[in-house]
Amino acid sequence: MEKIDLAEGGVLLYEPEFLPPTLSEQYFVELRNHCQWEQKPGLFGHMQPRLIASYGDEGISYKYSGVVNTALPWTETLLEIKEKIEAIQGEYNYCLLNCYRTGSDSMGWHADDEPEMGNVIGSLSLGATRKFRIRHNATRETKTFQVGNGTLIIMAGTMQQFWQHEVPKTKRHVGERINLTFRKIVKE
Numbered sequence: 811m812e813k814i815d816l817a818e819g820g821v822l823l824y825e826p827e828f829l830p831p832t833l834s835e836q837y838f839v840e841l842r843n844h845c846q847w848e849q850k851p852g853l854f855g856h857m858q859p860r861l862i863a864s865y866g867d868e869g870i871s872y873k874y875s876g877v878v879n880t881a882l883p884w885t886e887t888l889l890e891i892k893e894k895i896e897a898i899q900g901e902y903n904y905c906l907l908n909c910y911r912t913g914s915d916s917m918g919w920h921a922d923d924e925p926e927m928g929n930v931i932g933s934l935s936l937g938a939t940r941k942f943r944i945r946h947n948a949t950r951e952t953k954t955f956q957v958g959n960g961t962l963i964i965m966a967g968t969m970q971q972f973w974q975h976e977v978p979k980t981k982r983h984v985g986e987r988i989n990l991t992f993r994k995i996v997k998e
């Protein structure tokens with residue numbers, strides 16, 4: 811596990827081999843086939859370039875890109891994955907899943923810095939390898955991480971306040987990738 815101390819108190823943990831490939835593949839197939847995937851409109855009425863699904867504790871909902879996502883009840887598989895990540899760091903009550911179907915699916919620069927969002931976010935990648943980039947708001951310093959089948963990233967400390975992150979589009983022919991971000995939503 812690589813621990814990267816970022817400017818101004820941000821912390822990023824990076825473990826490319828967090829889960830073994832066969833288990834990751836099993837999770838990928840299970841989640842792709844059984845999650846309730848949908849494509850939602852983003853901020854300006856365009857559809858978001860990816861599919862999403864969200865699961866969590868009862869009564870949890872999360873407003874994201876202007877869209878409210880109400881959590882479906884946890885599944886066995888998601889609880890199993892959640893426990894594995896919690897064993898490294900964090901305590902989570904919500905999971906947003908993103909499915910990037912091709913290289914044209916992506917997620918633009920953003921920070922998960924909503925006031926109700928806990929500062930520790932556990933992010934697991936399954937399937938095709940994509941780039942995950944982070945960029946410091948003021949200095950524009952950028953770092954790129956390859957996120958492949960079974961890669962874990964934990965974002966913590968003040969990272970969301972000082973850095974944004976993205977999953978850029980790629981012209982390469984890439985297969986599908988599923989990303990799970992486990993979060994803690996604190997209700998007022």
Ligand SMILES: O=C(O)CCC(=O)C(=O)O
Pocket residue numbers: 906908917922933942957975976977989991
């Ligand atoms: O797909 C990823 O690796 C990042 C997802 C993400 O940043 C998010 O869901 O907020």
Ligand SMILES: [Fe+2]
Pocket residue numbers: 920921922975
């Ligand atoms: Fe994010």
